[in-house]
Amino acid sequence: xxxxxxxxxxxxxxxxxxxxxxxxxxxxxxxxxxxxxxxxxxxxxxxxxxxxxxxxxxxxxxxxxxxxxxxxxxxxxxxxxxxxxxxxxxxxxxxxxxxxxxxxxxxxx
Amino acid sequence: xxxxxxxxxxxxxxxxxxxxxxxxxxxxxxxxxxxxxxxxxxxxxxxxxxxxxxxxxxxxxxxxxxxxxxxxxxxxxxxxxxxxxxxxxxxxxxxxxxxxxxxxxxxxxxxxxx
Numbered sequence: 001x002x003x004x005x006x007x008x009x010x011x012x013x014x015x016x017x018x019x020x021x022x023x024x025x026x027x028x029x030x031x032x033x034x035x036x037x038x039x040x041x042x043x044x045x046x047x048x049x050x051x052x053x054x055x056x057x058x059x060x061x062x063x064x065x066x067x068x069x070x071x072x073x074x075x076x077x078x079x080x081x082x083x084x085x086x087x088x089x090x091x092x093x094x095x096x097x098x099x100x101x102x103x104x105x106x107x108x109x
Numbered sequence: 110x111x112x113x114x115x116x117x118x119x120x121x122x123x124x125x126x127x128x129x130x131x132x133x134x135x136x137x138x139x140x141x142x143x144x145x146x147x148x149x150x151x152x153x154x155x156x157x158x159x160x161x162x163x164x165x166x167x168x169x170x171x172x173x174x175x176x177x178x179x180x181x182x183x184x185x186x187x188x189x190x191x192x193x194x195x196x197x198x199x200x201x202x203x204x205x206x207x208x209x210x211x212x213x214x215x216x217x218x219x220x221x222x223x
Contacts, residue, residue: 099151
């Protein structure tokens with residue numbers, strides 16, 4: 001079966017750095033996405049990786065290793081507004097997105 | 110209208126009733142999707158449409174139907190609602206299915222079936 005694993009919840013301190021991991025086992029691979037979802041709101045796109053390596057976008061970076069079935073989202077200089085759930089999703093061989101359950105990130109002052 | 114809109118925002122429904130969730134996008138995207146989101150689970154695809162006039166089944170299609178008469182609208186119908194369909198429903202769209210492009214989500218409909 002297809003599976004996306006992420007930690008359920010993480011806590012970090014304002015101004016610090018946090019890394020959210022995602023491991024996947026899917027039928028085929030056509031890219032990995034990270035989305036942010038604030039409580040009660042819709043998911044919004046953060047990043048996309050299809051090749052191995054690091055993609056940097058401001059305070060957020062995303063890393064992919066296809067051979068290991070592994071990705072992480074790195075958030076730097078954490079702000080209170082970064083408190084949200086972070087969803088990892090993999091596009092499979094049918095070009096459908098398979099979603100992880102999300103990681104709830106709690107930022108403390 | 111800007112982006113994707115969904116209606117209603119929330120609904121409480123008696124079991125056995127018929128309900129249509131509406132979704133409209135103004136981005137001229139070809140592909141549209143319906144997901145449900147339940148606590149502790151990832152988003153699960155119900156139905157999708159790669160282009161107007163075509164639809165397909167996702168991971169959890171039973172009890173739901175869709176239509177895609179035009180590019181902008183993608184309604185989701187529950188023919189006879191059951192309590193297990195209590196969930197938050199998100200509609201999404203992307204420029205093209207099968208391309209590495211982003212899915213944009215509507216604000217969601219919170220549905221409670223009693």
